[in-house]
Amino acid sequence: MKFLEERLVALDVVATTPEETIRKAGELLVQQGAVEESYIDAMLLSYEENGPYFVLAPQIALPHARPEDGVKExxxxxxxxxxxxxxGSERNDPVKFVFALGASSSEEHLEILQKLTVLLNDQHNLEKLESAEDYQQIKALFN
Structure with missing residues (x-):
């Protein structure tokens, strides 16, 4: 599992639309060989068709698509x-953190969500994510 490794984290990204943000988060997964390019299109289509259902908490979006849409790992x-x-989420906008998820099975999807939930349920961790100046400070949150 590739979980927020250094090459999967981009800080202070400039984007002007949700679609651009989803694409940038997806491209990190593509560059590391975790998903195929088609997975980005699937995430974008899911957002277009279903709206911001993946904006699950204040400031946090977890875009994803189905395993068969191109997940390799x-x-x-x-x-x-x-x-x-x-x-477009009345309750949780604006979004600051976008975690793109790629899971090749329901079990993996749940495992990833559990890891993220533990991390993001702690308000101190969110503050540290917000203020981190480099990857090492973010990595310290998972250890």
Whole structure:
């Protein structure tokens, strides 16, 4: 599983639309060989068709698509936006952190969500994600 490894994390990314943000988070997964390019299109289509259902908590979006849409390996990337963006979620906009998930099975999907939930349920961790100046400070949150 590739879970927020250094090459899967991009800080202070500039993006002007939710679609651009999802694409950037997906490209990190593609570059590491975790998903195919088609997976990005599937995530974008899912957002287009279903709206911001994956904006699960204040500031946090977890875009994903189905395993058969091109997942090669369970993986999670993170894009921290320089400026938060509205995804269309009344309760949880604006979004600052975008975690793109790639899971090749339901079991993996649950495992990834559990790892993220433990991390993101702690308000201190969110503050540290917000203020981290480099990858090492983010990595310290998982250990």
């Amino acid at each position: 369970a993986s999670v990337s993170l894009v921290r936006l320089k400026k938060p963006l509205n995804f």
